[in-house]
Amino acid sequence: MLNNFLLVLGLINLYCEGIAQVYGLVYPTLSILSLSSPLRTSESKGIEMSLLFSSFALNSPKGQLTLPNRIVVAPMCQYSAVNGEAQDWHLMHWGNLLNSGAGLFIIEATGVTPEGRITPACLGLWDDRTEAALKDKLSRARQLAPKTPVFIQLAHAGRKASSATPWDGGQLLSKEQGGWETLAPSAIPQLKDERLPHELSKVELAELISAFVVAAQRAERVGVDGIELHGAHGYLLHQFLSPIANQRSDEYGGSYENRIRFLLELFTAVRQAYQGVLGIRISASDWIEGGWTPQETADFAARLKPLGCDFVHISSGGISPLQKIAIGPNYQVPFAKIVKDQSGLPTMTVGLITEPQQAEDILQHGDADLIALARAFLYKPRWAWEAAAALGGTVPSNERYWRCLPREAQAIFGDVKVGQR
Numbered sequence: 001m002l003n004n005f006l007l008v009l010g011l012i013n014l015y016c017e018g019i020a021q022v023y024g025l026v027y028p029t030l031s032i033l034s035l036s037s038p039l040r041t042s043e044s045k046g047i048e049m050s051l052l053f054s055s056f057a058l059n060s061p062k063g064q065l066t067l068p069n070r071i072v073v074a075p076m077c078q079y080s081a082v083n084g085e086a087q088d089w090h091l092m093h094w095g096n097l098l099n100s101g102a103g104l105f106i107i108e109a110t111g112v113t114p115e116g117r118i119t120p121a122c123l124g125l126w127d128d129r130t131e132a133a134l135k136d137k138l139s140r141a142r143q144l145a146p147k148t149p150v151f152i153q154l155a156h157a158g159r160k161a162s163s164a165t166p167w168d169g170g171q172l173l174s175k176e177q178g179g180w181e182t183l184a185p186s187a188i189p190q191l192k193d194e195r196l197p198h199e200l201s202k203v204e205l206a207e208l209i210s211a212f213v214v215a216a217q218r219a220e221r222v223g224v225d226g227i228e229l230h231g232a233h234g235y236l237l238h239q240f241l242s243p244i245a246n247q248r249s250d251e252y253g254g255s256y257e258n259r260i261r262f263l264l265e266l267f268t269a270v271r272q273a274y275q276g277v278l279g280i281r282i283s284a285s286d287w288i289e290g291g292w293t294p295q296e297t298a299d300f301a302a303r304l305k306p307l308g309c310d311f312v313h314i315s316s317g318g319i320s321p322l323q324k325i326a327i328g329p330n331y332q333v334p335f336a337k338i339v340k341d342q343s344g345l346p347t348m349t350v351g352l353i354t355e356p357q358q359a360e361d362i363l364q365h366g367d368a369d370l371i372a373l374a375r376a377f378l379y380k381p382r383w384a385w386e387a388a389a390a391l392g393g394t395v396p397s398n399e400r401y402w403r404c405l406p407r408e409a410q411a412i413f414g415d416v417k418v419g420q421r
C-alpha cells in the first residue's frame, strides 16, 4: 500500500517537475526533448512503460539471452592491465558499471594476441594467465552486483597497435619505448610519417583467425554471455574492410567482395567455435571520399546474418586522421537505421546519446533496438537510474542501495521494501 502510494507520488512528481537534465560532459550535449513520443502501455500493470526499459531478447545457437532493458554500456578501454592481465581497477570499474542498471555491459577491447593490443596497458585474452586474471576480476565484480549480462569485445588493433596510452599522448611507440612491430592488411601506416606496419601473409591471416577462435573459447570459460568482435574504429578488422587501409592485390584486397573476405572467414570460424551470442561492431563510414560506406556496411551485415551473426553495433570513423566527421547528437543513428532496415539484425546504436528521452525517441522511431552509451556512463555511472526515473522504468539494483532513492525516483527499483526496528 505504502509502496503504491510512493509510486503514485513518484509519477506525479516526475511529470510535475519535468525530466530535464543536462549532463555537464565535455562534448556536445542535447537539451532534453519533449515527452511527445507515444509510450507503450504495459497491459499487466496499466501504467505507461518506455521502450528503453522494455526487455530485449538476443538469439544465439545456445539459446535466447534476455536483456532486462535496452541500455548498453559501450566498450571502453581502461589502459590499466599489466601484461594483458585485468587488475583491481577492472574489479572496481566493472563492479561499478554492473551496478549501473544497464541491461548489458560490454568489456573493453581485449587483445587476442599481445601485438593486437592498442597500448601495452590494454587488456588481453591470449593465454592462461590473462584468462585467469579476467575470470577472477569479472566473477568477483559480478558477485557484487545485480545479475547483468556481460559481453566482451575481442580485438586486434593492427596498424593502430603499439600506441602510448591516451594520457601519455597516444603516439606510436618505438621498440625502445616498449612498442612492437604492427600488423596490417597492407604496409600503409595510420599517419603518413610513421614506420610501416608489416603486411600480413596468408599464413599469418590463418593464425589470426585461430587467435580469435581461441580467445572466444577462453571468453566462454571466463563466463561472458556474449562476444562482440571489434570491426570498427580503424583497428585490424576495419582495416581489412576499408580501401583506405587495405590495398592488397590478392583475394583479400581490392574489390568489396575481397575486402570483406577475411572478416567473413573469421566470423565463420568464431561462430563455429562459440555458441553464445556473437556480433560485431562496425564503423559504418570512414567519413572519407573513397572510403568504406554505410551502404557497404548494410550489405556486409546482411551477409553476416546467414553466418549466424546475432547483432551488430554501429559506430563510425577511426581509419584515418583525414576523416571529416559530421559530429553531433545522434550522428551515428542514421547508419544504425540503414543497417537495421537492410539486414534485419538486432542493431545497437552509439555516439553522443546523452539524454533519456533522446534514447527513448531513437527506439520509438524504430532506428535501433539497443542504445549504447560510453562517456555518459563514466560521467554518471547511475545514468540508467536517472533515465528510469525520467521514463517510468525500473532497473535491477543491489539491496544495499535501496534506501538511497530521492522523492522523484521512488519506483525505479520496483517493489522493494526496507525495514528497521
Ligand SMILES: Cc1cc2nc3c(=O)[nH]c(=O)nc-3n(C[C@H](O)[C@H](O)[C@H](O)COP(=O)(O)O)c2cc1C
Binding pocket: 074, 075, 076, 077, 078, 108, 109, 153, 230, 232, 233, 281, 315, 350, 351, 352, 353, 372, 373, 374, 375, 376
Ligand atoms: C575512454 C573510452 C574508451 C573507449 N574504448 C573503446 C573500446 O575499447 N572499444 C570500442 O569499440 N570503442 C571504445 N570507445 C568508444 C565508445 O565505445 C563509444 O563508441 C564512443 O565513445 C561514442 O559513444 P559516447 O558518445 O556515448 O561516448 C571508447 C571511448 C572512450 C571514451
